[in-house]
Amino acid sequence: MTQRPRASLGRVLDDLGATLLELVAGDRDRPIGGVVIHDPLDDPVLPQQALVLGVGLHDPEEITRVLRDLGRQDAAGLVLRSPVTVDEALSNETGVAVLALTKGATWDQLSILLRSVLDVGIAESETLGGMPSGDLFALANATAALLDAPVTIEDRSSRVLAYSGRQDEADTARVETVLGRQVPERYSRLLSERGVFRELYRTDQPVYVAPLPATEPDVALPRVAVAVRAGDEILGSIWVAVHEPLSDERSEALRDAAKVVALHMLRIRAGADVERRLRADLISTALDGSREALDRLGLADQALVVLALAVGPATERQRVADAFALHLGAVFPRSAAALVGDVTYGLIPASSEERAAQVAQDFLDRVGDRSGAHIGVGAAVRLPQARAGADRALRVLRTSRRTQRVARLADIQVEALLLELRDLVEARGEPLTGPIARLVAYDRDHNAALVETLRAWLDAFGDVTTAAAAAYVHPNTFRYRLRRLAEVGQLDLTDPEARFAAMLQLRILATDTVSGSSLVEPC
Template identity: 50%
Template sequence: MSGRVVLGRVLADLGSTFIVDTVGEPDPARPVGGVLIYDPQDAPAQLPGAIVLGVGVYDAEDVTTLVERVAGLGAAAVVVRAPIAADATVEEAASRAGIPILGLMPGASWAQVAALLRSLLSVDEFGGEPTGDPAGEPVGEPLAGDLFALANAISALLDGPVTVEDRDCRVLAFSSRQDEGDDSRIATILDRQVPADKLRVLEERGAFRALYCDDRPLYLEGVVEKPRVAIGVRAGGEILGSIWVVVKEPLTENRERALTEAAKVAALHLLRRRAGEDVGHRLRADLLATLLEGGQGAPGAATRLGLSAQPACVLALAATDGSPVADQVVAADRIANALALHLNAIHPRTATATLGGVTYAVLPTASDEAARRVAESFLDRIGDRIYPVIGVGGIAARPEDLRRSRADADRALRVLRDRRPDLRTARLADVYVDALLLELTDRIAADGGGPPDGPLVRLRAYDAEHNTALTETLAAWLDTFGDVIAASAAMHVHPNTFRYRLKRLSEVSGLDLATSGARFEAMLQLRLAL
């Protein structure tokens, strides 16, 4: 991030609502570069100016350790659950590192707070315009930061806490002073969504119909603890969203006029935000494609994506279910978005885009095994309504090496889709032989479609002509290492019958089963399914 967002702005917008305790003196002018979730078992990511969320950090010793670990990263602040276990050691660590410790109000979800902070810190990494979304995607929502500024301006004009919401009543931006609202407003901010029970009451009272049919502010009371004034945000005849203000009484004529004008300004922001979503996603996809193709443009693309500072690997995701194509495309798109959200919660510098029907993600990590565990965790969460699989590439020490990591991920993904239905995620090392067999099949097909006349070809031709199972008999014998009893049981025939078939298949094919080379050749051709 560019650093235009400063710590004072974050504390002004969130402090009165979520930050209830502080150790150390925050520097209001200190640039903030992002949000990191602290894991005591893992090395912190390199993100200068980050606000570090100390999930599960409670006692004084752990707080001190957290401050000391992130001091070398240039963190802007750390957040722990209030009340802060502040003793002399904690205060000394905060003072020595120059990092304030902020206490998060009890009951606030860490995931929700991370999403709120990322929205506030949404500054375009590519061109300087603010961008971001509640899920932490760094590209795709221009002017998100300006929406927060607009909400604060409206709050100052109308003397009440403000939210800007979309058509689905999801919170896009909010002002400071939310602690002056009520429990419903706090729940709305935490969940980034108006509570379902309040939505039902508003719909039953016809509030949305009145809001969207009239361009004047609507005064509502009796729905929640404190009255609200709302106005629709529209462009021509299209409703883009709404502005909601917690008030003490109906607005005066001058304040109604101010809110009406503010709604027009908000419409411009929302239109540019919507237009920028497509532009941002296309730009991100283009940069990721450039990075994964390697070559001279890879280092520059990696820098613009924020992926040049540490090792990373590529994840390749694709769906394998047999649903109708249209439904599969929609489901795959949702899974791609879910993967982006999941990975951004793990590391803020993850880049994700769908290229050629495959969703690729570049995950900063020093271990492909750790990346595989991340992929497994994601697949466990999404259920089995659609069946996606994820190939994991090798570790790339430099941006130029990500091309090889992508190739590894693609090879693993192909095996998962074509040969290993028992697996949902794998590194290339896990399925290397299967990958070689698939590639050998491609080579044989390109050279002429199949092997020349040989023992296995003759055996299959004989089975087709005489309706026998000699090829299946050979496969069973090889799979059981020549154990006639086990092989005959697998084929549900008497051992003597199986021995007769072995003798017969040798006569028909000319295959000498006593020769290791002949056995290997037969096994290879059976595996290739040629």
């Protein structure tokens, strides 16, 4: 099969249009070879004809310097936050187009939308229903032309998959929906309360939706929506902002469009599933040190930093994995990431472990803490040692009571060694012995708290006042318990070797109280 031409700035402006981007200066016909986020502290290798997102670029002198540098690297364009004032002559001199990102839109939104458009732009020239396979933006524009009204294509969760041009002709709610790639929660709640979704999903006919109460000065427009189905499965819906109900002819055209959209959504889903599996297999093989897999990923012959990402709910793993791959790709063009088992691994060229940890922290800050995600950062060494380091760091984060969510192996190596020592003890089945065993038995038989007292005293470095406060007892009571545990456990608290052995046992050995709860806190 032949390939379609690369996407151009003109294609991006046509698809994303005035809602997000405006061409300030330069040639709209420049092809785009990739999307990169500008980093003033790093000097990434740009793909040919890159579109650079100038996050945080405001100073005119700095913008001029960046434009000249991008011109030397044959970049296609630079996106800046609106308002933008750039000399047309400078853009012509460097050959770099300058675009403005509208206020209210985020860089994350723009990055996701750009990659959607660019992925479509390089797809194979297969067609479904007369349209390029998987090109939902083209479908949205074609449907909008048939209905003479702006259109969005949404999934079951009211996330915007694609939209047509002319969105500025709709109301504020539509513009907010397009910018956020999601129907605002207050509107989706109103639609649910009015039974719109229930009616929409039980019929294959277009549903007329009266205007929702407007909270803005703009007039709210009615909508006509139709479900996108594959047999009995609801894949999503098409929403049209209208001024009046559709005619019979246009209603029929909308139903036909829904059938074509269903084909493309199924094709996208099947392709994405296959692509994910192939990507996961390739990265899994690379993590084991396969030279061939690393060659195919473009990561051979160099040290790598491996990031290991784990997410709490299983239902969130793929969503977060996709977001992680997008985040790494924006910062490190030569990176790879995929969900392998229940862990998402990211492979990035080694610049520094500190840099990798900062990128990981930035990602977790963006996705929030609802997913319960943690990221372990391995050392900058060859595979598979790099993976082992990331796995060890991740395990410490998942089993500890630390509040941090990102850690390098170098920062938590002692905790990792303690966990591995615990594994060794459990594998050998070694019983609890010595003073700690005697204290555990005494606590179980007498409902005492000698083990808890010893732990508090050791954690407080022998400071009785601090330890008593931690145990919520009077210092005199604590001193009595301390003397008692020395007698019962036959433990010489003045002997540093005895103290170290006791502390090590408390950290490693899984001991049980009378109630059966663990006496040993995770490392």
